[in-house]
Amino acid sequence: MSDNNQLRDVFDAIADSTRRRLIRLLAETEELPLHELTPQFEMGRTAVSKHLTILKEAGLVYDRKVGRETRYRLNASPLSEVQDWVGFYNKFWSTNMLRLNQLLEEEEE
Template sequence: MMEIEERVFTALADTTRRQLISTLAQSSPKTATQLAREFPISRQGILKHLDLLAQAGLVRVQTSGREKRFILDPTSLQAASTWIETIGKQWDERLQRLKTLLEDENI
């Protein structure tokens, strides 16, 4: 099973899915039909993208009768952001150690 970060990064690798996330962040919930009006792809195409986003935990589905509304769920984005921040801190620490080493050798 993929880690949450891997699912999120895989889902966000596609431009259309990133645009769907942005659209839902600005205005949600929305149905697939409403979203299809805003994108140059079919409703079925939108549903495939939304399914992948839901598998990554980026979108939740509210069902009311036969209608499904999609809502942004930022929880997985926060987990991916935390992972990026951790890697960034590790890199900063490595750079600081390198800087210290270089400064010590110039004394």
């Protein structure tokens, strides 16, 4: 976990396809209430709310009350941890593929 006292690991939060889809939906809009998010899924309001709670615990979602409804918006900054992790392995594989290519070229000569 990062230093901002997140209750849940970002990787754990994005491991589920429903939560990744919620992130995508929130990335496409500024803010959405639960009643507008729920119809996008084949599950009930309570289940969608539980997924949003997990995203909130990982710092990926902010919520605010507006009257009787709760509106959700994306906080993408914790995803930089995922980007850094993927970037490390991207560099790892690029370097190894370059080495393999060089080795194959040497064998052809």
